[in-house]
Amino acid sequence: MRIVGTAAARHHDRVLGTARVAFVEVRGADAVETRAREIAALPSKDWRGVRVFRLACEGPFGRGPHVLWVPEYVLWSLIDLGHYVCAYHR
Numbered sequence: 001m002r003i004v005g006t007a008a009a010r011h012h013d014r015v016l017g018t019a020r021v022a023f024v025e026v027r028g029a030d031a032v033e034t035r036a037r038e039i040a041a042l043p044s045k046d047w048r049g050v051r052v053f054r055l056a057c058e059g060p061f062g063r064g065p066h067v068l069w070v071p072e073y074v075l076w077s078l079i080d081l082g083h084y085v086c087a088y089h090r
Contacts, residue, residue, distance in 0.1 A: 012050045012071055019076035039075050055081070059089030 024032060043054040052069040059065065068086055075081060 009049050012073065016071075016073040016076070019073040023076045035076065038081050039072060042075075042081070045069070055084045057084055057086040057089060059085055062088065 020032075023035065027035075039053065044051050046052075047069065050071055052071055053075060055068050055070055055075075057066050057068055066086075068084075078084060
């Protein structure tokens with residue numbers, strides 16, 4: 001379910017468009033289909049009107065590997081979806 005017209009939805013749409021354009025500039029148009037399939041394969045849920053996706057943080061200390069739920073624009077901004085490290089573990 002998407003709550004159209006909310007501030008969160010408008011922000012998400014704007015940032016998602018920017019992230020996709022940046023992805024194409026860096027990786028090229030050929031990589032878009034591959035990334036879209038990778039994103040579609042991730043578990044997802046609705047949170048406050050925005051679709052969020054499950055990523056596992058590979059942090060080696062503290063809480064160790066743990067789950068984070070991130071919006072789609074974060075996924076388009078990452079280099080590799082399989083080796084994500086959250087801000088806490090950097």
